[in-house]
Amino acid sequence: MRQLRELIADEVLMALQQIGDVNPESTFSNITTPRHSSQGDLALPCFSLAKTLKKSPQEIASLLVESVSEKLTKLVGVSKVSNEGGFCNFFVDPEWLASQTIKPTLENLESIGHFRPPSSLLIEHTSANPNGPFHVGRSRNAILGDTFVRMHRLAGDDVRAEYYVDDMGKQVGILAWALDNLDEEKVTEILDAAEMNEPSSYPHKEDHRRVRFYQAANLLLNEEGSNVEAGVTELVQASEEADEYTLEKFENAYQPVLDGMLETLRRLGIEFDSFTKESKFIIDGTVDVIMSQLQDSELHGEADNGAHFLELEERGVQGKSTKFYFRRGDGSSLYATRDIAYHQWKWSEANRLLNILGEDHKLQSKQVGIALDELEIKNPEVVFYAFTKMPGGKMSTRRGNVVYMDDLLDEAAERATEVVREIRNDLSDEELTAIGEAVGISAVRFNIIRVSPEKGINFRWEDALSFESDSAPFIMYSHARACSIGRRLEEEGHNLNSLLSKDYNWSELSESAASLVKRIATFSEELDNSIVSQRPNQFCSYLLSLATDYNRFYRDNHVIDGDRVNCRNLALSEAARILISAGCTGLGIIAIDSM
């Protein structure tokens, strides 16, 4: 709690110095938030001082309290200082905290979430091969990436969301080949034979339609003695030489697929500011420059057939192969080489770079990082996330072992609509559907970001669609409750702004109201912590706590009491409502006002 910390810092530092601490700053930096509210709002562990001061931690804590207590408790804002078990415990005065935080929250809507000077950054996420519909396995990247975009924006940063389009190479080549050489009938025949001809719920959406061509071509590719391989290879080679005709053919093949994927993403609330094509760096020649620069590296080596690599063993890369190839024997570049050029270009576009990558890209990312070092180009910040597994194993577009996001969202919206229908009998079908859509989508997003990125997710329908307490609908429900208060006041002819413009008396806050005030006060620092530690799940937890605290407040602090309005409780409720709503925006949850 930064408000309390700032308030007590000077006194505590002085007291630490007095009792003989030679590095009070360092001791003070250990101050933490206690687990239990009975232990105050901040606690300073005194154990590290025991040795140098030759006193027990308990004794030290007690000395500190003695020296600091009188002055601090005279300060407006500190209600109590005590010590227990070697900790020094500081208690904030909730009335003071409320006077510091509630009004600013109500009045400075545009600065909600701001905690530190803003930065400008480019976040690259999703960047999935445009070869088929967006599926659940790919969605963790998109949802996580978009959440970072949103959280940074909430914190005041200038963010550009970027999609790197793989518009060349094998994946798109296979798709282009298939569209050229197969027809619907043939595709159906091939998929039937492999028992992969599953009916699509979106047969006319291009990503769903074309993925069948892609899957069929992959099946042909694996057949003995097929000439498909040769055809695809020819295309791929042409694309890597930036052959205009081929690249256009590729674009015609993938663009409708990409559009379909983006449509799905848009339904999830995910949009991009810019798209950069991989071929750009072949066409503009930077890949060639990079390759020749890398040949000057002391790590550079050349294989028998003329392929070039960096030997990374001395840079900590271990395994069967420690070589990083950046140029094939025929002189052409590889995906990773283009990625280096892409990073060089990205640094010309932003001050900070953040990449969202699956854990399968860890080695690749390390190799690119070392190559960037060799070229004296800064490394980007990277967030890795673990895979989403299906009960049958890894999801794969190629093998058809997938759950498409379009289907998951339909199911989510449908189930949510049924839940609303059971609860609300005063709404039209249209309203029910709208709420169901918002709830379903929010729930799906939340169930992915609520778990720490490095932990694997086992996809289960019932988990992905969970509407239980640890979920987006729970948060949305608190928000809707808060909205209903304002709505009712306005229906009764009140003007909310004039009710809120009064000066409140914050004395004698109930326990639940005080808890809510404290929770509200830590919004920005919780957001910032979550961003800095690259764990959106932390902000998820915070928002769940805020919603829980609001629900408790709601239980025993009424705003409307007969024909009287408690303006102070209204101010608290509105501040909470505003922050829940802002938090939802930051996580991609749709904060509807009725549900």
Next chain:
RNA sequence: GGGCGCGUGGCCCAGCUGGAUAAGGCGGCGGCCUCCUAAGCCGCAGAUCGCGGGUUCAAAUCCUGCCGCGUCCGCCA
């Protein structure tokens, strides 16, 4: 074989830059709607923090060995 990551109540999951009684949720049991939305609130039961060593005043957290799971080790993307 090697690298990286993960392993917390029956299930999901937080805590992991060491600190006080390991936080929530689901499921189970029991309470609360003459009162602003009960998708809520309150209580009870349930944890050898994968296993073994070590460092420390203090270990779920750091180190190390083992076991299990994931992922990577392509002149693929």
